[in-house]
Amino acid sequence: xxxxxxxxxxxxxxxxxPWLVRNQYYVNVLVFVGINSxxxxxxxxxxxxxxxISLGHAAFYGLGAYASGILTATYxxxxxxxxxxxxxxxxxxxxxxxxxxxxLRGHYLAMATLGFGxxxxxxxxxxxxxxxxxxxxxxxxxxxxxxMRLDTNLRFYYLTWLAVxxxxxxxxxxxxxRVGRALxxxxxxxxxxxxxxxxTPRFKLQVFVLSAxxxxxxxxxxxxxxxxxxxxxFGWHVSVALVVMVVVGGMGNTWGAIVGAAAVTMVQEALRxxxxxxxLVFGLLLILAAMFLPGGLTGAVARMRLRRRGxxxxxxx
Amino acid sequence: MSRPVSTHTPATTLGVRQVRKxxxxxxxxxxxTFDVPEGQIKAIIGxxxxxxxxxxxxxxxxxxxxxxxxxxxxxxxxxxxxxxIAALGVARTFQTxxxxxxxxxxxxxxxxxxxxxxxxxxxxxxxxxxxxxxxxHIRDQAHEKLALVGMQAxxxxxxxxLPFGQQRLVExxxxxxxxxxxLLLDEPxxxxxxxxxxxLAKLICRVRDQGTTVLLVEHDMSLVMEISDEVVVLDHxxxxxxxxxxxxxxxxxxxxxxxxxxx
Numbered sequence: 001x002x003x004x005x006x007x008x009x010x011x012x013x014x015x016x017x018p019w020l021v022r023n024q025y026y027v028n029v030l031v032f033v034g035i036n037s038x039x040x041x042x043x044x045x046x047x048x049x050x051x052x053i054s055l056g057h058a059a060f061y062g063l064g065a066y067a068s069g070i071l072t073a074t075y076x077x078x079x080x081x082x083x084x085x086x087x088x089x090x091x092x093x094x095x096x097x098x099x100x101x102x103x104l105r106g107h108y109l110a111m112a113t114l115g116f117g118x119x120x121x122x123x124x125x126x127x128x129x130x131x132x133x134x135x136x137x138x139x140x141x142x143x144x145x146x147x148m149r150l151d152t153n154l155r156f157y158y159l160t161w162l163a164v165x166x167x168x169x170x171x172x173x174x175x176x177x178r179v180g181r182a183l184x185x186x187x188x189x190x191x192x193x194x195x196x197x198x199x200t201p202r203f204k205l206q207v208f209v210l211s212a213x214x215x216x217x218x219x220x221x222x223x224x225x226x227x228x229x230x231x232x233x234f235g236w237h238v239s240v241a242l243v244v245m246v247v248v249g250g251m252g253n254t255w256g257a258i259v260g261a262a263a264v265t266m267v268q269e270a271l272r273x274x275x276x277x278x279x280l281v282f283g284l285l286l287i288l289a290a291m292f293l294p295g296g297l298t299g300a301v302a303r304m305r306l307r308r309r310g311x312x313x314x315x316x317x
Numbered sequence: 318m319s320r321p322v323s324t325h326t327p328a329t330t331l332g333v334r335q336v337r338k339x340x341x342x343x344x345x346x347x348x349x350t351f352d353v354p355e356g357q358i359k360a361i362i363g364x365x366x367x368x369x370x371x372x373x374x375x376x377x378x379x380x381x382x383x384x385x386x387x388x389x390x391x392x393x394x395x396x397x398x399x400x401x402i403a404a405l406g407v408a409r410t411f412q413t414x415x416x417x418x419x420x421x422x423x424x425x426x427x428x429x430x431x432x433x434x435x436x437x438x439x440x441x442x443x444x445x446x447x448x449x450x451x452x453x454h455i456r457d458q459a460h461e462k463l464a465l466v467g468m469q470a471x472x473x474x475x476x477x478x479l480p481f482g483q484q485r486l487v488e489x490x491x492x493x494x495x496x497x498x499x500l501l502l503d504e505p506x507x508x509x510x511x512x513x514x515x516x517l518a519k520l521i522c523r524v525r526d527q528g529t530t531v532l533l534v535e536h537d538m539s540l541v542m543e544i545s546d547e548v549v550v551l552d553h554x555x556x557x558x559x560x561x562x563x564x565x566x567x568x569x570x571x572x573x574x575x576x577x578x579x580x
Contacts (some may be wrong), residue, residue: 170442170443173441173442173443173444174438174441174442176452177436177441177442177448177452178430178431178434178436178441178451178452178455179436179437179438179441179442180441181420181424181427181428181431182428182431184417184419184420184424185417185420185428185431187417187419188416188417188418188419188420189415189416189417191379191411191415192411192415192416192417192491193417193428194378194379194398194399194400194403195377195378195379195399195400195402195403195407195408195409196400196403196408196428196429196431196432196491196492196495197400197403197404197431197432197495198400198428198431199398199400200400206438207438210438210442252419
């Protein structure tokens with residue numbers, strides 16, 4: 001129940017935040033924090049919970065975005081059914097790719113998913129007829145909800161963060177369930193998990209598809225927020241940035257995904273002028289987090305609280 | 318091979334038939350055959366490298382045998398996936414501990430219930446009706462199993478933080494959580510104190526009395542001789558003796574395998 005109180009409090013903070021910052025640019029950045037949070041929550045389930053790395057997650061993000069974009073801009077579908085079809089399409093791709101790829105472990109899994117991401121990005125660049133190639137896909141319509149056009153940053157902010165909060169609730173339910181335990185068991189010892197009846201290939205595939213579904217939703221939202229798609233925001237460096245979000249935030253914790261997404265998105269914004277060099281900063285962040293922040297930022301906060309409580313108890317004694 | 322069917326013979330829970338396993342040119346199991354009758358405690362002993370753990374791995378589907386059969390209640394199980402064999406009621410512990418160090422003691426034991434429960438991804442994600450009750454049931458049962466091994470006080474401790482002996486007990490509780498028909502214990506007493514070891518012996522007998530068949534690999538001979546109904550002796554992957562503890566202790570081949578012979 002403590003988890004639900006935290007989630008409710010979080011929802012209140014999110015609802016109030018735009019009124020505190022009162023600045024179009026910041027609200028715009030916060031929409032991207034939300035989109036990245038959706039991606040990071042999904043990746044946290046895969047990496048933090050089940051211990052399976054994906055260095056190709058931006059591919060699912062891009063496939064969701066392009067599926068939504070192409071169906072609405074080129075084929076004039078209405079956005080919501082298009083989003084649903086995009087979701088199902090990305091899940092199907094993840095299922096087909098995950099089957100063989102998730103047999104691999106460690107570095108090999110990282111390499112295979114990285115390769116998948118690169119291939120998908122090449123398709124975005126080369127499939128001119130579908131995606132518009134490097135010059136992009138234009139005229140993706142705005143979203144409407146219950147007769148209201150989501151054409152301001154503020155309105156889109158609320159839609160995005162509603163999705164994030166729903167994703168957080170789903171993720172937390174999963175982590176604290178039979179399925180979540182099975183996933184963490186795979187992380188802890190695949191051998192023991194197998195002999196306790198966990199069908200490890202099936203559960204790995206399920207969490208892979210689920211995390212791809214979160215990425216697809218993030219992609220669809222991006223398509224309708226920016227109303228323009230090019231291959232660049234779905235490249236391998238974005239997959240790396242997503243992993244950095246998960247690691248910096250703290251892998252074992254769904255809140256960590258939000259913290260990591262916020263931290264990395266803000267660093268990205270701050271480094272806008274040095275666009276091509278942000279990958280260097282992320283590499284450095286990843287190394288520093290691995291060396292000094294096991295458990296990420298959320299883990300560090302938890303440790304500090306423990307230490308302070310320990311100190312207080314020491315004084316009281 | 319087949320025994321005459323009689324009402325006095327207990328059913329065979331585990332049948333190991335001519336099981337062979339080799340790693341490249343090394344023969345790890347060389348046509349091992351024995352039965353474990355229902356409701357018995359059977360021990361496998363033998364020097365290091367005799368193939369005891371390999372046999373456990375074959376029985377639980379972790380390794381594929383080259384030839385021969387593993388029968389569970391007269392059904393062939395070799396060739397099946399480990400999780401399928403687990404679902405048929407086989408649980409085990411590991412000689413080299415395989416605890417989930419990223420989880421608490423209680424959560425470790427709760428994973429043991431996996432194949433006895435069924436709630437899937439969607440039901441869990443959406444907290445469909447029934448999920449909460451099943452969770453509560455699993456949690457209560459897991460606490461009971463921890464109490465059984467005397468670890469209820471450490472339920473919320475991280476599994477990695479426990480000393481070695483207690484980690485073994487958690488593995489036993491986790492295996493018991495599966496409420497198996499056949500329980501395989503791989504050196505459960507290693508690292509335990511004399512008192513803990515005695516408590517473990519009592520627990521194993523109690524588990525047997527409640528109807529679980531036990532197959533045990535153990536180096537602690539006093540434990541083996543005290544609780545086993547029968548003993549199988551392996552050496553270099555082959556069975557060299559089988560019988561009651563008293564018979565096996567008198568067997569010259571066994572003495573030779575353990576102590577070596579003057580040649």
